Amino acid sequence: MSDSDLSFWGWGYAEKFPDESERDELATRMETMLGFPERPRLDPPTLSDVSIPESSVSVPDHLTEVCSTTTEDRIRHTYGSGYRDLVRGFHGDFCSAPDVVAEPRDEGEIRVILDWATDERIAVVPYGGGTSVVAGVECDPEGDGAGYAGVCSLDLREMDQVLEVDEHSRTAKIQAGATGPQINDQLREHGLQLRHYPQSYEFSTLGGWIATRAGGHFATVYTHIDDFVENVRMVTPSGEFESRRLPASGAGPDPNRLVLGSEGSLGVITEGWLRVQPRPPYRARASVRFADFDAAVDATREIVQARLYPANCRLLDSREAMMNEVAMDGSHVLVLGFESTDHPVDDDLARALEIAEEHGGTVSGDPSYDGPHREVADDEAGDPDRDDDEGDWRSAFFEAPYKFNALVSLGVIVDTFETAVTWDQFDRLHEEITEQVTEVMEEECGAGFLSCRFTHVYPDGPAPYYTLLAPADVGRELEQWREIKATASDVIEEYGGTITHHHAVGRTHREWYEKESPDEFREALHAAKDRLDPERIMNPGALLDER
Amino acid sequence: MSDSDLSFWGWGYAEKFPDESERDELATRMETMLGFPERPRLDPPTLSDVSIPESSVSVPDHLTEVCSTTTEDRIRHTYGSGYRDLVRGFHGDFCSAPDVVAEPRDEGEIRVILDWATDERIAVVPYGGGTSVVAGVECDPEGDGAGYAGVCSLDLREMDQVLEVDEHSRTAKIQAGATGPQINDQLREHGLQLRHYPQSYEFSTLGGWIATRAGGHFATVYTHIDDFVENVRMVTPSGEFESRRLPASGAGPDPNRLVLGSEGSLGVITEGWLRVQPRPPYRARASVRFADFDAAVDATREIVQARLYPANCRLLDSREAMMNEVAMDGSHVLVLGFESTDHPVDDDLARALEIAEEHGGTVSGDPSYDGPHREVADDEAGDPDRDDDEGDWRSAFFEAPYKFNALVSLGVIVDTFETAVTWDQFDRLHEEITEQVTEVMEEECGAGFLSCRFTHVYPDGPAPYYTLLAPADVGRELEQWREIKATASDVIEEYGGTITHHHAVGRTHREWYEKESPDEFREALHAAKDRLDPERIMNPGALLDER
Incomplete structure (x- = not known):
């Protein structure tokens, strides 16, 4: 995967941005199916159109090999892949670009970068696939990064190896920067797969999944990456953190659970042993x-x-x-x-x-x-190349984010939000969401479409996932989006849901996360952060407020 | 359940201590089956034989209703139920009795007790069923409690209610002081059960299970109480901690996971919503x-x-x-x-x-x-009173701890230890344990018996559980036991296991827990403790070292 093949402003490969006729078709569909007014098609920006502020960081000699301050690298590490990111990217707004991008090749280099950043008080944002939809990798030098000497995006892409496979225990030691396909490609020779397929699978990384408690395609039991993690290593500003590789333990609070969901705020996840399995025939x-x-x-x-x-x-x-x-x-x-x-x-x-x-x-x-037990198999059974997860599934599920790029170019607000709630509260929550989000879309945009699916289900409640579409007033779309997002989040908070089942907190959800989580727990997290990251350089503003 | 029915020195109901002939039979069995030399039978102590140091705490007027300093109450809250506890109890040694026993009836009273204890710097030890096998409820005023003005055992027994049942989501809100049978008795009218059966089920409590990450009888999926916990409330010295009731969430590190395994070191667990289910036909x-x-x-x-x-x-x-x-x-x-x-x-x-x-x-x-699907059911099927868990099972599994009382009276060292390890490391670990523990029993005691079972199993490894028996030199048995325990623990640590899959850390395992767990994680826990329990009054010495 080379950066130049990827869209610098939107999801995935640049060449997959639909052509005029496809966009026309999509626009017509929006108009006829949803009654959205047609608007002029806007064309995506080019890299040369974009200007960003000068970097405020000068890279010391011993780090020049792993650090870049080129405009392109900085632009490409500015955002995640949420609607707000796509809109700003589409309009060529990359003001909050990091000052420097580091690409360490091993833990030793991460150590050196964190030591430098601690000394200089530079904010460090761990970066995997850049697929956060909650502003988890965006630390605006004028915003959350303002109290710092600069912002460094720490890209893990060079650490993408499956290092070891234990076929007997069905586990594999994998580096944090490996993407979904990279992991499964390397496991294939052992006849194994991770079988964790978030929608961002193509680009997101193991480290990102662990940091954000990503949800995979399993609807039950193995719903989050949490359930696959046997151990984890994390480099923190104050030292290395490595839990023991164990199938289970009852020795104190689970150390993996401090890392799972830490969203880069405590350190840089570097590798872990993950539970894998053969492809299920x-x-x-x-x-x-x-x-x-x-x-x-x-x-x-x-x-x-x-x-x-x-x-x-x-x-x-x-x-x-x-x-x-x-x-x-x-x-x-x-x-x-x-x-x-x-x-x-x-x-x-x-x-x-x-x-x-x-x-x-x-x-x-x-x-x-x-x-193997079916005497009369269907057409595809027995075909060794067949793999639903990478065939049918990918085409429908994994292509969806590409559609978001196109919709943004057509002036459509498109977003998803999700939660989990106990069954006894689901009906009321769903009713309120449907009513209030539809209402706010009508108020703000004159129309709107909202759909719901369950992505994961538990004996005590479902994880409903909502997709919304609304016609944007170009130029005012972020304002409109904010109103819609706030309404959805308020209803979730009020009616007993969680602000996120698997999209993470980042900066977008922090206001509601603070209402949902116990104050005493966040105090404990802050105390842990102060101990592991005394200068509080790690991803400031994501998950935890700055102090 | 009245205290006076319970053994003050050993496991369970006093009347179940075997009579002479049963003990003779057991002694003969030890002799013929295992070659253990016969020794004089010792008789259990009586309460009036026991003397303990005077209480160093004077209870303030506003707490006299919930606090007791009677000798009997203090004796009954001195120990858990490990071998070391039984031996000391059997010999009438209760030197480390707490200074005061509190029995709060609600969170308000817990708040008042913690405020008082914080002001006076009195160590507080949450106490459920007193079934810890790792010295989790023993805070010796001359040992871990030495830096404090006294030690208060905080018994949750008055808080034993199922407060609410949500049949739709199959969950129930249960107070921390409820024992296994109390929980299931109250759930029965709703046609539900918790179906979590640790061996201590008869006396241990929900709060204790959560604090120690207890293991139940399920071998897979729902192995620990962790998997049943929807939310939890904990009163800490600095305030109340309550996680949201949710089937799942991805919002930051899981707050429940800080409480699960905290072993009383952060606060007093008071209640939680637990996942329940009907009896499986x-x-x-x-x-x-x-x-x-x-x-x-x-x-x-x-x-x-x-x-x-x-x-x-x-x-x-x-x-x-x-x-x-x-x-x-x-x-x-x-x-x-x-x-x-x-x-x-x-x-x-x-x-x-x-x-x-x-x-x-x-x-x-x-x-x-x-x-219901079996046309020809076996004898017992369809019998509404039949319940394996409380019938056959109880008689074999739940009676085992009673046997320990008898063995102690016969001068037999009896203990269990357990771990979890990945499959690839199991053979070597098991071999080393067998060899080294057998050897140390022979060295220390002249003979010994060691057996192994798997209590829980995971795709990536088993949880082996060992039972050991060895002839004690009465008077020197704790020294012998310590050697054996240290050998077993060293091997577990060296060969990749966890020091405990479900027995918890307490004080007994702390030395090995410190080797197993990441230093940076324990630092984070200490920092969390400093924030939630600034005077560090909560169960000092259990799980975390004192500082």
Whole structure:
């Protein structure tokens, strides 16, 4: 992966930005399906259009090999991939570019960088794939970085190796800068996979996943990267932190849990042992349509409370189903998938479908069953090149962020937000979100579209995920977005949800995180930070407020 | 439960201490089976034999209602239930009795006690069932409590209610002082159970489980109380800590995880929402005999890596099987159990047995299947009063600690220790433990017996649990025990295990915990403690060293 292939302002590969006719088609769809007024198409910026403030940091001689202050490197490390980032990037606004970009090749170089940054009091922002949607990697030298001598983006991309594989325990030692595909490519020769597929899989990195408690595609049991982490190493300004490699322990509070979710505020995650597994040959999948959303929710709850452990249990409301062209008839759709490395999961699917049918669901088409046990396999079974995760799945799920680039260029506000809440509070929360977010979009933008799906489900509650679209007034879109975002976040906070199930806190969610989390806990985190990062140089403003 | 029914020196109800003939039988068994020399039987002490130092604390008027300084109360709050506790108790040594025992009825009273203790600098030791086996509730006024004006044992027994039940989300709000049976008795009217059965279930409390990350009977997925905790409340010297009730979250490091395993060192856990479930009507159980231990280990590993999620997956080595009268023919035995609230688990058991047989195992007797789906149920199926967990199970598993009382009276050193380790390191660790612990027992005691079982298993490693027996030289037994314990702990530390999978750290394991855990993490914990407990009154010496 070379930087020059990547969009400097938006998601992913630059060449994937849609051409005029594709954008026209998308604009028409927005107009006819959602009634969004047509607006002039804007063209993306070019790198040469962008100017940024001069760097306030002079790199010492011993760091010139690993540090860059070129305009391009600084621009490319300014933002994550949230709507606010795309809009600013699209308009060529990179004012908050870091002063310097470091690309250390090992922990020793990270140590040297942190020592330098501590001495000079330079803020350090660990950077993986740049896929944060919560301003987790943006430390504005005029904002959170203002009290510092400068801001250094510390890019982990050079540390992308699977260092060791323990096939017996099914674990692998992986460097923090490895992206999803890099990890699985290296594990393939051992017949193993990590099987953690966040939507940002293509570009996001292990270190980023651990720092933000990323959510993968598993709907149950192994929902967050947390569940895969056997141990972790982190370089902090005050020293190295390494937990013991253990399948489990009861010795005091779990040290991994201080690192998981620390969002770069305590140190730089460098590597960890992760639980991996072979590709599961046994699969069973089906989707179920429901006329009634509440019934679909009840069915989903019963399936997860039955502890059938589906790998996929994704409830799409009718709007989500329509936008994804899964069902155009107004149905809500429950997509169910089971997988196993060891044994058929047909009966698990059958039982889940039985529950769904008891709640008025109708199985849509024929369920699909794969595996060595099926005498008559379907078309694709047995094809060694077939891999749903990197085939069908990628095309639908992993391409979605590319669409965001196009929508921004069409003057559409596009964002997602998500939460988790106990079942007893879900109905009310969902109703309030639907009502209030739709209302604020209408007020601010004159129209709006909101859809919901469950990405993960737990015996005690779902993780609903919302996608919103609204026509922007170009120039005023960030103001409009802020109102919408604040409304959604306020409702989540008020009605018992968490401000994030897997998007992290960053800077965008900090206000609500402070309401949600125990004050005494944040005090404890601040105290821990003061001990591990005495000059408080690590990612100031992300997760924790500055003091 | 009234204190007067309970042994003041040993485990459980006093009346269950075996009579002469039972003790004779046990002594004979030790002699014939293990070759332990016979020694004079000693009789347990009576309360009136015991004298303790005068209390150094004078209770202020506003606390007289909730505080006691009677000799009996102080004696009864001196120790946990480890071997070292039993021996000292048996010999009437209660020198380290706390100065005062508090029994608050609500958080308000806890607040007042902590304020008083902070002002007076009195050490406070939260106390649940007194079942710690790692000196977690013993703060010797001459030892860890020496720098304090006194030691207060804070007993949570008055806070034993299930406060609220959310049947829809399958969760319940439970006070920290409730014991296992108290919790399940109160949940029964809702058709629910917690289904967390540590061996101390009869007396230990929710607060103790959370504070020590207790392990229950589930071998997979829901192994620790951690997995049941939706939220938690803790009163700290600096204020109240309450996490939000959520099925999951990705908002920063998990606040529950600071409390889980905190061992009373940060505050007093007062209540939490816990995940509960109906009693599972579907069950399938079998046991498999193996001639070869390594083959049994491989089978166990494959079963857990197959993610069949057995509720029980307990591998007993031949010594363990013999001592528990499960198999007398030198076989190693894998006890497998599956359960479900929703669907038959017969196929899961069948697949697990298939794997076991592939590794040379022989299914012992007929597997047992229960559930509404079985046309011909076995004798007990359908009997509404039947409950394995509180019937068969209790009699074998929950009675074991009573045997320890008897063994102590017969001059036998009896202890258990446990760990968790990755599969790749298990063989070597197990070999070293077996060799070195057997050797040190022979050196110190002239003989010794060591057996092993797996209590919990993970895809990346097992949690082996060891039981040891050795003939004591009465008067010198603690010295002997210390040598044995240190050897076992050193080997665990050296060969990659954790010093505890679910027994906690307390004071007994602290030396090894300090080697195992990252220094930077303990620094962070100390910093958190300084913030939440500025006078460092909370359980000094447990988990964290004093400073």
